Amino acid sequence: YKKNLKALYLVHPTNFIRIIWKIFRAVISVKFGRKMMYVNCLNELSQYLNLDQISIPQPVLEHDERLMAKNSRFSSSSAAAPSPPHTPAPTPLPTQQFGVSLQFIKENHQGEVIPPLVRQCVEFLSSPDALETEGLFRRSANVSVVKELQAKVNQGLPIEFNGDVHIAAVLLKTFLRELEEPIMTFDLYDEITQFQSISKDERPRHVKILILEKLPEDNYQVLKYIVRFLSKVMDRCDLNKMTSFNLAVVFGPNLVWSQSGQLSLSAIAPINMFTDFVLVHHDQIFII
Structure with missing residues (x-):
């Protein structure tokens, strides 16, 4: 089903994986290469997929937390900065059919x-x-x-x-x-x-x-x-x-x-x- 693949998300890629991919990308079809996407953390992945409907193994969640904590220490913003306020879901249009009951x-x-x-x-x-x-x-x-x-x-x-x-x-x-x-x-x-x-x-x-x-x-x-x-x-x-x-x-x-x-x-x-x-x-x- 390679022809049916729309996107391949590689989560938490290491430098070694990036190097290997760069080497072999030359012999892999250009079309397939465009489908490959690096995702550094689960938060980035949530922009493309509904994580609530994916059973993510606990070790992956823990590894993601460690990476996020590590990155926050080197971030210019304080790790203790308050998270943005929760934005309530917008009221659906009367004509809406997706995402409603x-x-x-x-x-x-x-x-x-x-x-x-x-x-x-x-x-x-x-x-x-x-x-x-x-x-x-x-x-x-x-x-x-x-x-x-x-x-x-x-x-x-x-x-x-x-x-x-x-x-x-x-x-x-x-x-x-x-x-x-x-x-x-x-x-x-x-x-x-x-x-x-x-x-x-x-x-x-x-x-x-x-x-x-x-x-x-x-x-x-x-x-x-x-x-x-x-x-x-x-x-x-x-x-x-x-x-x-x-x-x-x-x-x-x-x-x-x-x-x-x-x-x-x-x-x-x-x-x-x-x-x-x-x-x-x-x-x-x-x-x-």
Whole structure:
């Protein structure tokens, strides 16, 4: 997937690594070389990635603290200088769809349960050409274009995908990932991450209880809408290579995460298994 790589961030690079990279950069493709970015500390990395959704090992955090403390001693500013005051999050625009709740979108879009962006992405991706695109939902898209379209959506402006299925696919995943609360809600996180421990005979009943009884009605409707679309993607897996398992790997972390925002390695397998089960048995789970 080197061709799909948009950026490679090297955190806490040593001088030795910098020298080695400088030597070998001459024999590595120029295009790949531009994707390599040095990041001296986690604070710099936070400008590009949402660190709350990354499980960073404790030794890395401790090393980062030591580096920051060391740098502060040589800084012209005092290490004891007070940190800047916390700036409250800006009030979202009524037209905003990214980074807000399903309820907020519903209240500000004429009571529509299915967010307009979700509907637009799904309708665009439901064409035969889009459904048969190899690597649908696994391929990346131009980051700057995605951010530009996000801004337009939040401002209530119309957007066009210009025939690029990967732009629409990434926007759909980004929408789900940036919701204030995941589609499967924080309350159901612990039960979902215990999915592997449930016997195979009990899994159908357990999943039905989670989705039909415990999931809020609006969340249920959005999940059903997305899963039924993904079933169409699965039906063409011979062409797009997106089996239920591959889709579960992509969508699982975008449907389920904890209130802390971090996704531990131990939670990935049960979340993906749960998502795969929902996709495979969707016609037995969701009420028409």
